Amino acid sequence: MDRTVLLGLIGEGIAASRTPRMHETEGDVHGIRTLYRTLDVTAPRRREASLAELLTAARLTGFDGLNITHPFKQQVLELLDEVDPGAATIGSVNTVVIAEDGTTTGHNTDVTGFARGFAEGLENARTERVVQIGAGGAGRAVAFALSSLGVGELVIADTSAERAEALAADIGSGVRAISTDVLGPAIVSADGIVNATPVGMAAFPGTPFDTDLLEADKWVADVVYFPLETQLLKEARAKGCRTLDGSGMAVNQAVDAFELFTGVRASATRMRATFLSFGA
Numbered sequence: 644m645d646r647t648v649l650l651g652l653i654g655e656g657i658a659a660s661r662t663p664r665m666h667e668t669e670g671d672v673h674g675i676r677t678l679y680r681t682l683d684v685t686a687p688r689r690r691e692a693s694l695a696e697l698l699t700a701a702r703l704t705g706f707d708g709l710n711i712t713h714p715f716k717q718q719v720l721e722l723l724d725e726v727d728p729g730a731a732t733i734g735s736v737n738t739v740v741i742a743e744d745g746t747t748t749g750h751n752t753d754v755t756g757f758a759r760g761f762a763e764g765l766e767n768a769r770t771e772r773v774v775q776i777g778a779g780g781a782g783r784a785v786a787f788a789l790s791s792l793g794v795g796e797l798v799i800a801d802t803s804a805e806r807a808e809a810l811a812a813d814i815g816s817g818v819r820a821i822s823t824d825v826l827g828p829a830i831v832s833a834d835g836i837v838n839a840t841p842v843g844m845a846a847f848p849g850t851p852f853d854t855d856l857l858e859a860d861k862w863v864a865d866v867v868y869f870p871l872e873t874q875l876l877k878e879a880r881a882k883g884c885r886t887l888d889g890s891g892m893a894v895n896q897a898v899d900a901f902e903l904f905t906g907v908r909a910s911a912t913r914m915r916a917t918f919l920s921f922g923a
């Protein structure tokens with residue numbers, strides 16, 4: 644191996660992230676020695692560190708790239724030298740490329756990652772009318788991705804009406820926010836539903852809506868990937884619905900980030916195998 648790349652992930656509570664292993668394994672296959680470190684702000688040695696300090700430290704110590712996760716995806720924009728137009732429109736960056744001269748450029752591969760995961764996992768799904776629940780960090784990327792895929796009408800609900808309205812306004816045409824009070828009728832008339840809330844994770848058990856509203860002709864996607872088999876997806880499958888779990892977005896965002904970091908196209912199949920090797 645004659646090339647080494649040093650990468651990192653900045654975020655909170657990321658010790659169990661599967662992203663480092665996906666990049667390191669893929670790098671090995673391409674003959675690129677890939678070192679990927681988690682820079683967890685909750686680790687004792689970083690408790691006093693700000694995002695700006697971590698970014699500077701990474702630049703000075705020779706990192707070639709960073710992934711940025713919760714809660715820094717919005718905050719990081721103002722600290723970067725350049726932001727690509729797509730990420731600037733969304734107002735969220737999950738990938739930072741650090742050039743040889745230290746210049747930092749932000750990108751958003753959550754959007755492209757969700758879009759490709761969706762196109763592959765729910766091929767030919769009807770998307771005349773889609774309901775999305777959750778307008779937080781992941782929800783913003785999902786809504787921009789769905790919009791880029793040509794969804795007819797995208798309806799967004801969030802317990803924070805303000806957040807749903809702001810996201811709908813940022814995307815504009817073909818997207819509107821609704822109150823969670825009218826989620827039921829919206830689901831009944833939808834082709835498909837995306838959960839972009841944390842509901843379904845161990846810490847937030849349950850489903851984000853009553854699954855009795857589902858019929859077999861609807862598809863259901865979930866961004867939660869821990870666990871992969873959420874209660875929502877399990878109940879949707881039992882109703883005969885096509886489903887898409889959160890691994891598509893998680894794997895494909897890494898595929899696109901790897902290419903930005905190294906200039907080499909990664910294999911989604913191999914990265915998925917690494918992702919799944921951690922268990923469901």
Ligand code: NAD
Pocket residue numbers: 713753776777778779780781782800801802803806823839840841842844851866867868889890892893894896
């Ligand atoms: P977040 O806190 O930024 O946003 C969650 C949003 O959901 C908030 O706006 C909140 O008000 C809303 N919400 C919560 N419960 C709700 C409910 N019952 N009904 C309506 N709205 C509700 O969180 P996030 O960073 O967007 O993460 C959400 C989930 O997505 C997490 O489980 C996270 O692990 C997952 N995620 C997955 C990927 C992936 O690649 N698959 C990427 C990022 C995040």
